[in-house]
Amino acid sequence: MRINLGQSFRISMTIVGTTIGAGxxxxxxxxxxxxxxxxxxRYGIFLSMALYFAASVIILHIGWKKRTHHYSEVLQEVIGPKLARYFDGFVILSLLTGVLVMVAGSGATLEQWNGSFTLGTLLMAVAVVLVLFFDLRGIMSLNTLLMPVLTAILILVCFQALGSGGETAGLVEPEPENSLFPVWPSAITYAAFNMISLLAVLSTMGSQIRHPAEIWIASLLGASCLAVIAGLYNASLLKVSHLISQYNIPLFALIRDxxxxxxxxxxxxxxxxxYTTAVSNMHGLVFRVAHRFPYPRWAVGLVIMAALVPLSQWGFVPLVQFLYPLYGVLNLFLFTLFLLYPFSEER
Structure with missing residues (x-):
């Protein structure tokens, strides 16, 4: 059976699109x-992306081998049916709040341009539901189209920041706030932090894979792309570290001129x-719950969005500050079980 490189590229861009969210x-x-x-x-980025690569391979391999349709089937394979039932609810809640934060983030972005927060949330809600009309092909096509463009623009901004001279000349830059602590715990936490979204979307792609080599190519390409962007971004932000505290969005410190x-x-x-992260989270959520209702997936997504938009009025920053730390420990536990899966699998 021939390797489909185009399919590998589409899956890799889905990995990138799932990760490159507002944060x-x-x-x-x-x-x-x-x-x-x-x-x-920079060493933390390398470690985190190596773990990310491993997690992607494991999830995609299980999905390909078991022909899974949603994340719950992958969970059952890794942690067993009994424990999977408890984590199923946790993952549903994580995906719901993930979409909620992205909807609020859309409102906050429009607010930056003196627009309406509510209009920003509604715009995101409509755009996400529209992709659900096209099921899995829709999300893969979306990421294949958008990710190369978004990646190129972010890399261009980073190269511009790294190539500009004299911006920090004569300044004594303060030591980074965590420079006295080892970076590896933070690197592991970051990889685990993105575990749920990755699991939600990649677990639905088992039927799309025709050759196991596509799994390795897609995972390596996706993790490598993220590593390059994160590495350049990190180096760029270090050049303006004295300005970071002045911006809620550090990117604007790089483009201030x-x-x-x-x-x-x-x-x-x-x-x-x-948008791409919101689509990934909603995609995984809808695929999980749609079989319980006699309605098309886009209709289920529409109902979910109708409930989340009013909740997004709580605000982007409060949601991030409250919800993200709440899932930290459980994400680490689940991430560890996935990394140990290849060593415990019965052959």
Whole structure:
């Protein structure tokens, strides 16, 4: 059976699109998990992406071997039916809140341009539901189209920041806030932090894979792309570390001297990064619960969005500060079980 390189590329871009959400694209996650550790942060990025590669291979391999349709089937394979029932509820809640945060992030992005927060949330809700009309092919096509463009723009901004001289000349830059601590716990936490979204979307792709080599190619390409972007982003943010505290979105510290047109383009990049993650989370959620209802998947997604949009009025920053730490320990536990799966699998 021949290897479909095009399919590998589409899956790899889905991995990238699932990860590059509001936190990654804005630079906030990169700074908090890696940049705040100084030059050691680059080693943390390498470790985190190596773990990310391993998790992607494991999830895709289980999906291909078992022909899974949603994440619950993968969970049962890794941790057993009894424990999977408990974690199933946790994953559903994580995906719901993940979509909620992305919807609020869309409102916050529009607010940056003196627009309406509510209009921003409604725009995201409609855009996410539209993709559900096309099921799995829709999300893969979306990421294949958007990710190369978004990646190119982020890399261009990073190269511009790294190539600009004199911006920090004469300044005594403060030591990064976490420079006295080892970076590896943060690197592991970051990989685990993204575990749920990755599991939700990749577990639905088992039937799309025709050759096991596609799994390795897609995972390596996806993790490598993320590593390059994160590495360049981290190096760029370190150049303006003295300015990070002045910006809620560190990316704007890199483009502070850009024209209004470029600031608008970067804002659109942020919005689409939020969008791809929201689509991935909603996709995994709808595939999990749709079989319980006699309605098409887009209708189930519409009902979910109708419930989440009012809740998003709580605000983007409060949601991130409250919800993200809440899932930290459980994510680490689940991530560890997945990494140990190849060593415990019965052959």
């Amino acid at each position: 990654f694209a804005s630079g906030r996650e990169i700074w908090e998990f890696f940049g705040s550790y100084g030059e050691e942060g 850009y024209s209004t047109t470029w600031n608008l383009i970067i804002s659109l990049v942020l919005w689409f990064a939020i």
